[in-house]
Amino acid sequence: MKTAEEVRSGTSPSRTVAAPSRPRRRIDWSHVGLAPLALLFVLPLLWEVLASFMADAQINKYPPALVPDGIHLDGYRYVFTNTDFPRWFLNSVLVSLVSVVSNLVLCSLAAYGFARLRFRGSGVLFGLLVATIIIPFQLTMIPTFILMKNLGLADSLGALILPNLVSVFGVYLLRQFFLALPRDIEEAAIIDGCGRLQVLVRIVLPLARPALATLAALTFLTSWNDLTWPLIAISTDDNYTLQLGLTTFAGQHHTIWSAVMAGNVITTLPVLIVFLLTQRTFIQSLTSTAVKG
Template sequence: MSTDLLSEVVTSSEQVAARPIAASRRRRRRFSWWHVVLIPIALLFLLPFVQMLLASLSPAKELVTFPPPFVPSHLTLDGYSKLFTQTDVLLWLGNTVIVSATAIVSNIVLCSLAGYGFARLKFAGRSFGFFMILATIMIPTQLLMIPTYILFSKLGLLDGLGAAIVPWLATAFGIFLMRQFFLSLPAELEEAGQIDGCNRWQVFFRIVLPLARPAIATLAIFTLLGSWNDLVWPLIAINNDQAFTLQLGIANFQSTRRTQWDLLMAGNVIATLPLILFFLVAQRQFIATMTFSGLKG
């Protein structure tokens, strides 16, 4: 099979993958009675975010009254001013970006390779190995914290960004997600590439991986949500102020006797906004993955 024909096959497969997205767009333009039910539910989920935003713009005195007013008497940026001038929020934000970016890149690379291996390669113990990886999902995280802490202590990874990065280098869910998506792709595409002279690595990087963009976007979303919002493990493993993540720094605004509500609400807005923007950018690929992988209902 010629290279031009192989390119046409890959392009046609991408067009087929895009059809459900275009069809969903047309369905969204039509009115459905489900909208009458879903719109109030969406507003109900949106309400806490609106309250958080209004609280971050409220005077500090109004936040300690009971019950606190939903709509402040006047809007102020004092909470944000104190957050950026009296705390190291920019350092925390930078540390969190480093942790999340490293986690996303490593998960895309490692989970894609592992998922493709379990989906396409035949080797002894493949089913048992995949089952053992999935079994780790059923182990509560709390049971692993003490042995993980001891291991990291012996490796010298505590009190640094390495303590927050290493646990997110690869995840069992990421391997499962990528394997399910690779199983949904036609094997004929890879066979065509091999007939055209491509080896296994070329087939993976030139044919399979470009078609896996929806799954990669979904994996990036889940990895970002997990690594960005991770609090319990950094709270245990990091005591160095210079290595605080954003969630760990925000947690310091709460203490046994006092909570700085203005800083807490402003910090939560700063922590939530990047996640919302990232999901809005990648939601189309996320929907496509739910359509073509084994995760759809």
């Protein structure tokens, strides 16, 4: 006979319920091989952070010191008191944010047109557009500078923003992603009376968030780290970006390395934040764009 405890629990003395076994975690040997490589890439960044808290004498000595002998804030103090670093920071933020927003809007419109609208010569036009990616910037920087000068935008933030309003790579990336999306939902919305622009805004763009996030991150990184074009287009200190302002720390006969390290640390922080926020979307968007070509 069953005991009262067995009746309540619904078990019998001759039958026992085995606990589910947990699956064993397998070791991914690729991670074991990639860990030393990741450490190799992290070490220079880690030393840069540590060097920003060193004095110039400790940075310049040989062999180089790996750990600061104390917390020295001379580099950070020089950055914020002897330069226009806050203004340079705001200039970089303004240029990067405008470039990101304009690329998301304009690239989305162009990419959706090439992906969904069929017109004569669309394939040839898209091929010619993509072919311009192979043209190096060194061939176009002088005509671009002359154009900015004729427009009255030389030595202004407008000269940094206007050439970066839209990118061919952004059009290509979003177009490939749009091709991978099913047409059924769009066709149903068109039958219900939605226009092409409403379909793009209300249906396509919400589905394309991974590609949009990837484009935003890549555009931000490119605009934020750009040095060549600001070096050509900007000549006034008030219009310097961060990358251009950091070059002023290195003199002809003397370089303030503690200030260089401190400025690089502050400049790198926004890049790391953007990367951490968008890293999960890279693989998803790039995989989706490879479905159709």
